[in-house]
Amino acid sequence: MRWIKNKHTLLIAYILMVIVPLMFIAFYLLAFAQNRYVADSTIVVKQVGEVNAQMNNGIGALLGVSNTSSEDAQFLKAYIQSRDLVEKLDKKLELRKHFQGAGSDPIFELHTNSSKEELIKYYNKRVIVNLDESTMLLKISTEGFNPEFALKLNQQILKESEQFINEVSQRVAKEQLIFTQKQLEEASGQLKASREALLAYQNQNQMFNPQAQAVAIAQIVNTLENNLAQLRTEERTLLSYLNPSAPQIVAIRSQIESVQEQIEDEKSKLTSSGRSDKLNRSAADFEGLKAQVEFSTDLYKLSLASLEKARLEAVRKLKNIVVLTSPQLPQEALYPRITYIIISAFLLLNILFGIIMLIRSVIREHQE
Secondary structure (H helix, E strand, C coil), rough: CHHHHHHHHHHHHHHHHHHHHHHHHHHHHHHHHEEEEEEEEEEEEEECCCCCEEECHHHHHHHHCCCCCHHHHHHHHHHHCCCHHHHHHHHHHHHHHHHCCCCCCCCCCCCCCHHHHHHHHHHHHHEEEEEEEECCCCEEEEEEECCCHHHHHHHHHHHHHHHHHHHHHHHHHHHHHHHHHHHHHHHHHHHHHHHHHHHHEEEHHHCCHHHHEEEEEEEHHHHHHHHHHHHHHHHHHCCCCCCCCHHHHHHHHHHHHHHHHHHHHHHHCCCCCCCCCCCCHHHHHHHHHHHHHHHHHHHHHHHHHHHHHHHHHHHHCEEEEEEECCCCCCCCCCCCHHHHHHHHHHHHHHHHHHHHHHHHHHHHHHCC
């Protein structure tokens, strides 16, 4: 009789602890739980610039793209799960409104009047990002209470990811590009100013090249001095057999004086103490202005080359998202997995029931 009583008690306990909760779980899943559809996509980060062929392997070699670093994939994964992206998606897709569903499923739906932190937590339960460390492939799975929203959410995440990866990879390059553009503008202004100064000096002094003019005068002086030397030689020759008062001697001495005066006149154009309009000073000033123009030109060329290099570097660092498998409109709901949940609940409830019975038996043995 006692055995029957114990067996009856055990059966009632089993029904209360296993059967009733299991029926409640099954009833909730069948009556209240909403279907959730899943859209999947697989992406990889591609670098546009040239890469070492030794670094290409696997899917990267197959696609002709470089292996992205682990940092790029980790950054993108963190961004997809970040608050910034959740707020953007909430504005564009009304995440909160959709995640709240019909309001009949308090377990799997986002409850009304939830905070931003709760929205982000719920979002990361419905958007799963898996990173394959060996291939750096990112698989993005998005859940929605209807197939259209699951697809739209996945597509929008891909779009925002493309924009994010471009901004991250280009930020430093753009800053360098802006800096080199500013340097080019400054070099261009300096070159223009130095050229204007040179032109103003030429117009003011009414000479194209004082240095060339000084060289020409020096050549004239040299020629006159040669002529003077020849005339003096001729004078000494005539004096060897003529009187100093002879007409030939007087004529040649007159020529010598004229050449000497012309030499002094030409030399005075080149140099003169205390005057600033002479060719030597003009040539020196002109040479300084010309050197400034040449320096500004070289600086402009360097700035132009730096700008072109920065532009090439910006292109080389450009990255984008390669979609290996694009998201498709789901046909069947994957969640909730009713059979799996019921079987798992049944096993867990039985394990819990067995543990409680074991504890009860131990306590009774100690009491007896």
